[in-house]
Amino acid sequence: MANNQYDLIVIGGGPAGYSAAIRAAQLGANAAVIEKEKFGGTCMHAGCIPTKYLCETLHLIRRIKKSASYGIFSDIKIANFAEIQKQKEKTIYMLNAGLIKLIQSYPIEMINGSAVFKDKNTLEVTENDGNALELSSKRIIIAAGSSPRSLPGLEIDHEKILDSTDILNAKKMPKSLLIVGGGAIGVEFATIAAGFGSSVLLVEKEGQLLPGEDKELAEEVKKSLQRQGIKVQVGQGSINGYMQKYESILVAVGRKPNVSSLNLEKANIKYSEKGIDVNTHFETSQNGIYAAGDVTGNGFYAYTAQAEGVLAAENAMGKKSTSDCPPVPRVVFSHPTIASVGAGEHFRASNTVTTGYFPFAANGKAAVLGERSGWVKIVANKETGRILAGQIIGLDAENMISIIAIAIKHKLTVNDLSREMFFHPSVAETIHGACEDVLKKCIDLPRK
Numbered sequence: 001m002a003n004n005q006y007d008l009i010v011i012g013g014g015p016a017g018y019s020a021a022i023r024a025a026q027l028g029a030n031a032a033v034i035e036k037e038k039f040g041g042t043c044m045h046a047g048c049i050p051t052k053y054l055c056e057t058l059h060l061i062r063r064i065k066k067s068a069s070y071g072i073f074s075d076i077k078i079a080n081f082a083e084i085q086k087q088k089e090k091t092i093y094m095l096n097a098g099l100i101k102l103i104q105s106y107p108i109e110m111i112n113g114s115a116v117f118k119d120k121n122t123l124e125v126t127e128n129d130g131n132a133l134e135l136s137s138k139r140i141i142i143a144a145g146s147s148p149r150s151l152p153g154l155e156i157d158h159e160k161i162l163d164s165t166d167i168l169n170a171k172k173m174p175k176s177l178l179i180v181g182g183g184a185i186g187v188e189f190a191t192i193a194a195g196f197g198s199s200v201l202l203v204e205k206e207g208q209l210l211p212g213e214d215k216e217l218a219e220e221v222k223k224s225l226q227r228q229g230i231k232v233q234v235g236q237g238s239i240n241g242y243m244q245k246y247e248s249i250l251v252a253v254g255r256k257p258n259v260s261s262l263n264l265e266k267a268n269i270k271y272s273e274k275g276i277d278v279n280t281h282f283e284t285s286q287n288g289i290y291a292a293g294d295v296t297g298n299g300f301y302a303y304t305a306q307a308e309g310v311l312a313a314e315n316a317m318g319k320k321s322t323s324d325c326p327p328v329p330r331v332v333f334s335h336p337t338i339a340s341v342g343a344g345e346h347f348r349a350s351n352t353v354t355t356g357y358f359p360f361a362a363n364g365k366a367a368v369l370g371e372r373s374g375w376v377k378i379v380a381n382k383e384t385g386r387i388l389a390g391q392i393i394g395l396d397a398e399n400m401i402s403i404i405a406i407a408i409k410h411k412l413t414v415n416d417l418s419r420e421m422f423f424h425p426s427v428a429e430t431i432h433g434a435c436e437d438v439l440k441k442c443i444d445l446p447r448k
Ligand SMILES: Cc1cc2nc3c(=O)[nH]c(=O)nc-3n(C[C@H](O)[C@H](O)[C@H](O)COP(=O)(O)OP(=O)(O)OC[C@H]3O[C@@H](n4cnc5c(N)ncnc54)[C@H](O)[C@@H]3O)c2cc1C
Pocket: 011, 012, 013, 014, 015, 016, 017, 034, 035, 036, 037, 038, 039, 040, 041, 042, 043, 044, 046, 047, 048, 049, 051, 052, 113, 114, 115, 116, 143, 144, 145, 146, 164, 185, 258, 261, 262, 292, 293, 294, 295, 299, 300, 301, 302, 303, 304, 305
């Protein structure tokens, strides 16, 4: 564009940013999206996709090791970690190429460079080839994402003290790994590192893993990590005694919104180290400037980032869209995978709720797949049977949790779901069974 003026400009090409640019273009905007590293953001290059690729590799190895129980007898040779990493990079390369084509299918200008505010309608961009640009627009969406947080005294040096991106790019797994932080990322990396042969100690300063998550679930995760040979210490504030004993230390204590290098002051945008302030329309304190995704500090998930990017773009283009706060499913790729949805207080025993369980051990498809551990738990209102929360430990948890989330959002009851047709044999029948169990009339469980 000759005069560098756009209807809308997005800073950041991760899930929030590229989704915002596409929705704006769908609504007729002549849009630009600026990305300083790689389109796809943390999710594609240092988060969701690489971690899930490695989890899936481990899952596949476990399944192949079980092949004898299907009458398949074969010796397997597992490539070294560097080779597995190469295969992972191929998948990311393919996804990245697909994303670039997707964005290019719209009239969106893609700019490789780093943006800072000059004033509320102007961005100074240093392109990756060193060229300087000035771009202007009345509508700007900030989707600059987040970065790994470090701890005082445990600054990430990318040699011994690592962040999650360092491990995801490593050519070999350290022989021993101390993981500081027992949240979702710490638990996931403990599973991955131990699966690829590292001796792992996971340390969490709070009294349980996955702080904020239901205690029962956190306890199950701890047991499953211990079964994999991972040492777990909770309620452990200091790691001084362990630092020298481990080849590498992974700091997994959360993410910090990328707010400090955007010159937000020049556009009078309110923010703190917790993120950029936004209202329910994702508009910042400055008219016409919106923010979405990790940079707001609200979610730290790719799917919430994408949803926020879409809403921010719609609002920037004159609509009045708000998120109607659906319950956000949470998933941790431990082994087995755990998933949870609904507010924490619903999981705690109270006079107003009732629960039902269904074990995978009683599910036909789980038996066929040879994955019989874990359960589905449904929490419902005692009086009305309305579904309030759910948890899954085991097979396909990341897919099935959305069924429970949709049931919560649409105010369905356990009676509603127990009258639905779930395909047989399918893993999702466990949700049906757990709803029947709430009603104390589960056909597939023995009489209590
Ligand atoms: C190890 C790990 C595993 C994860 N696993 C999952 C998972 O399984 N599921 C899930 O939902 N979430 C997961 N997440 C979280 C998920 O990756 C993020 O929530 C998501 O990527 C946020 O999207 P975003 O668009 O807000 O930010 P990002 O994806 O971080 O994208 C922001 C982009 O903005 C660019 N940028 C920043 N500043 C500028 C600037 N000044 N100029 C131009 N460009 C700029 C950055 O280079 C970046 O590409 C994981 C995260 C990590 C670290």
